[in-house]
Amino acid sequence: xxxxxxEIIELEDKNYLVLNSTVINNEVYxxxxxxxxxxxxLDENKIYIxxxxxxxxxxxxxxxxxxxxTLLNEALEG
Amino acid sequence: xxxxxxxxxxxxxxIYNLLAARKLKDKRKEREKYESEIEESLNICGxxxxxxxxxxNFIEDIYKLESSMEPKGILPSSSTRDxxxxxxxxxxxxxxxxxxxxxxxxxxxxxxxxNSKKINDxxxxxxxxxxxxxxxxxxxxxxxxxxxxxxxxAHETFFASIxxxxxxxxxxxxxxxxxxxxxxxxxxxxQEVKGIKEAPKSILKKANLIDLxxxxxxxxxxxxxxxxxxxxxxxxxxxxxxxxxxxxxFTAEPLxxxxxxxxxxxxxxxxxxxxxxxxxxxxxxxxxxxxxSEPEIDIQENVENTEKESEEVIEETIEVKxxxxxxQEATLEKDNIVQFPDSNIEKEPQQFEEESLVxxxxxxxxxxxxxxxxxxxxxxxxxxxxxxxxxxxxxxxxEKNNGIIDNVENNAEIFAGxxxxxxxxFVDVAKEEVLxxxx
Numbered sequence: 001x002x003x004x005x006x007e008i009i010e011l012e013d014k015n016y017l018v019l020n021s022t023v024i025n026n027e028v029y030x031x032x033x034x035x036x037x038x039x040x041x042l043d044e045n046k047i048y049i050x051x052x053x054x055x056x057x058x059x060x061x062x063x064x065x066x067x068x069x070t071l072l073n074e075a076l077e078g
Numbered sequence: 079x080x081x082x083x084x085x086x087x088x089x090x091x092x093i094y095n096l097l098a099a100r101k102l103k104d105k106r107k108e109r110e111k112y113e114s115e116i117e118e119s120l121n122i123c124g125x126x127x128x129x130x131x132x133x134x135n136f137i138e139d140i141y142k143l144e145s146s147m148e149p150k151g152i153l154p155s156s157s158t159r160d161x162x163x164x165x166x167x168x169x170x171x172x173x174x175x176x177x178x179x180x181x182x183x184x185x186x187x188x189x190x191x192x193n194s195k196k197i198n199d200x201x202x203x204x205x206x207x208x209x210x211x212x213x214x215x216x217x218x219x220x221x222x223x224x225x226x227x228x229x230x231x232a233h234e235t236f237f238a239s240i241x242x243x244x245x246x247x248x249x250x251x252x253x254x255x256x257x258x259x260x261x262x263x264x265x266x267x268x269q270e271v272k273g274i275k276e277a278p279k280s281i282l283k284k285a286n287l288i289d290l291x292x293x294x295x296x297x298x299x300x301x302x303x304x305x306x307x308x309x310x311x312x313x314x315x316x317x318x319x320x321x322x323x324x325x326x327x328f329t330a331e332p333l334x335x336x337x338x339x340x341x342x343x344x345x346x347x348x349x350x351x352x353x354x355x356x357x358x359x360x361x362x363x364x365x366x367x368x369x370x371s372e373p374e375i376d377i378q379e380n381v382e383n384t385e386k387e388s389e390e391v392i393e394e395t396i397e398v399k400x401x402x403x404x405x406q407e408a409t410l411e412k413d414n415i416v417q418f419p420d421s422n423i424e425k426e427p428q429q430f431e432e433e434s435l436v437x438x439x440x441x442x443x444x445x446x447x448x449x450x451x452x453x454x455x456x457x458x459x460x461x462x463x464x465x466x467x468x469x470x471x472x473x474x475x476x477e478k479n480n481g482i483i484d485n486v487e488n489n490a491e492i493f494a495g496x497x498x499x500x501x502x503x504f505v506d507v508a509k510e511e512v513l514x515x516x517x
Contacts, residue, residue: 003274006276006277006287007274007276007277008275008276008281009271009274010271010272010273010274011270011271012269012270017281019287033285035277037277037278037281040278040280040281040284042284042285051271052268057270058270058271059268059269059270059271060268060271061267061268064267
């Protein structure tokens with residue numbers, strides 16, 4: 001687990017608020033929404049990401065696989 | 079990148095003629111060199127023959143005869159040469175040469191043969207240069223009579239540009255990056271995490287995430303699962319009975335005894351709170367939607383009561399309650415267990431503003447300490463909640479706990495199902511002050 005709930009993940013040009021997390025197929029997925037801390041706003045659209053640590057840097061990838069998204073919807077919203 | 083060497087076609091033609099004239103000049107010098115070598119070889123042969131008693135230099139005679147067979151200047155090829163005229167003379171000279179050389183030793187004959195062969199070789203080279211000249215003149219006829227010096231001066235700028243020309247600029251090839259599209263796609267797809275920080279409370283509230291640092295799941299689940307009292311259905315007999323039986327002591331008194339003017343003022347001043355109030359006029363119904371400042375409490379009671387319903391409930395509870403209270407007070411005085419000086423409490427100034435009190439139904443497994451943690455993030459602040467509901471709590475403690483106030487803040491059962499008044503604005507109340515009144 002790289003991130004915890006209620007934490008803000010700071011990327012280069014955007015920030016994500018971690019809403020929830022779950023494990024599917026031994027992979028940790030996070031439900032996040034984009035937030036603007038300065039304007040105190042958050043995007044209603046929720047996306048799923050996963051974290052990858054590579055060569056000493058931590059990266060996040062948006063989950064695009066429809067099959068995994070379906071499983072995540074069932075796990076986190078069901 | 080192509081660059082035009084010549085400014086125009088005329089310049090191009092002039093430069094070509096100039097180059098052809100230069101070539102003719104070189105060939106002419108080459109021919110002169112060959113002719114001088116031939117003449118030198120003929121002299122050497124003449125000296126050798128003369129020293130050995132030859133009547134004439136027949137090598138030179140043969141050479142002159144052969145030369146006379148050929149027209150001066152540009153020669154035709156030897157195969158087409160008309161040699162019939164001098165054939166007999168040449169043949170007799172060659173026979174004489176052969177007979178003469180037989181008399182001499184080998185060293186002398188070798189020298190004569192070497193020079194005669196050299197003469198023939200230089201003759202062939204001279205003929206080849208003449209043949210090349212004829213080809214050049216055929217291509218560039220003007221080059222035959224061209225003055226080289228004047229031609230070079232006429233095109234001085236052209237030769238200067240050639241002298242300054244340092245070659246075409248080298249164009250570097252662009253580096254071909256394989257799978258360029260994939261690289262871009264990966265960069266858009268994957269982003270590096272620059273940092274992680276704690277989210278501010280304002281964003282957590284907007285995201286409906288409860289911000290409880292010390293008290294999280296323990297409080298969140300029971301509250302959300304607690305059924306709220308639906309005051310719209312108070313007219314139903316079942317609900318009415320349950321309410322009167324369960325919360326008899328509490329429903330005997332209205333939650334808020336504020337006037338209509340105060341109600342309108344507070345509602346307009348603080349739209350966040352939703353306070354249910356009973357109004358004297360039966361036609362006037364007060365509706366207000368509440369958003370509690372703390373979302374984890376999430377008290378949202380839709381309290382649209384008709385005047386009849388509220389009055390009926392109040393009347394019934396009062397009718398039932400009043401004699402009980404009187405009896406209880408009488409028994410308490412007799413038993414001398416705990417006395418609640420209600421008269422003194424009424425005289426105390428109000429520590430809580432009515433508009434800051436929100437009704438809240440206590441769940442079965444929530445204690446006053448839990449509620450204080452959720453509201454004020456401090457377990458010791460349960461006394462503030464107790465102070466806001468001091469009258470009701472004192473009665474409950476008296477009824478259900480035999481008046482024992484110790485550890486009542488951690489007893490979830492004693493206040494379960496009771497609709498209490500929760501102060502959304504924290505008021506610091508001294509514990510001794512509140513409990514001292516009860517003791």
